[in-house]
Structures are given as structure tokens and as C-alpha cells.
Amino acid sequence: MAALPRQIGPMESNNRGQGLAAVELIASFVAVGAIGAVFLNYVGAHLAFFGEEVVIDEEEVRYYWTGVAVLGVSVITTFVAAALRGAKRAYCWHLPVALVAVMSAILFAVTQAGPVR
Numbered sequence: 001m002a003a004l005p006r007q008i009g010p011m012e013s014n015n016r017g018q019g020l021a022a023v024e025l026i027a028s029f030v031a032v033g034a035i036g037a038v039f040l041n042y043v044g045a046h047l048a049f050f051g052e053e054v055v056i057d058e059e060e061v062r063y064y065w066t067g068v069a070v071l072g073v074s075v076i077t078t079f080v081a082a083a084l085r086g087a088k089r090a091y092c093w094h095l096p097v098a099l100v101a102v103m104s105a106i107l108f109a110v111t112q113a114g115p116v117r
Contacts, residue, residue: 019029042110
């Protein structure tokens, strides 16, 4: 005979909601930080002084893809945690952060190594 699912009591449900809220908060901070990291990588890749030619290294391309991966995972985590918590008002913050994340991943793309023309 199959076991019946365990009922979650009020205290356990509240602790779960607090844990999800903490995960959501941390993921949101990570997303905002990753947006900044993608921007700084773009600036670092394209920064040149006194007429020097801009040459993008493989390392900067790798940093871009790592930043975009962290950005994607953190944005998805915020949406999943908010959905599991049932927090509809949290989307007022997560949707703009997701839109800025997509825009920053597109605008600050560093996808090819070599000289910039």
C-alpha cells in the first residue's frame, strides 16, 4: 500500500516560505550583480587608450558566457522561488530585472575574440 503524502503544518509551511524568500532574495542580488559583471566585462574588453587597436581576448569571451549563464540561472531562480511562494507582487521587481538582464546580455555581448572593427 502506498504511503499517503505528509501534511505540512503551519510552522513547516511558514519555514518553507521563508527559505524560498531567502533563495529569491539571494538570486535577485546575484542577477543584479551579474548584470554589472557583464557590463564591466564589455567595458574591459573594449577599453583602449590613445588610438590603440581594440583586441578582445578569448578570456573575455569566456567571461561573457559565464556571466550570461549566471544571469540566466539567477533570473530563472527568482521566478521559480516567487511562484512556489505564491508571491505575485514579487514579479513587479523580477520582471524589470529580467528585462534589463536580457537587454544587457544583448547590448554588452562579447562573443568573438580578435580585433574589433
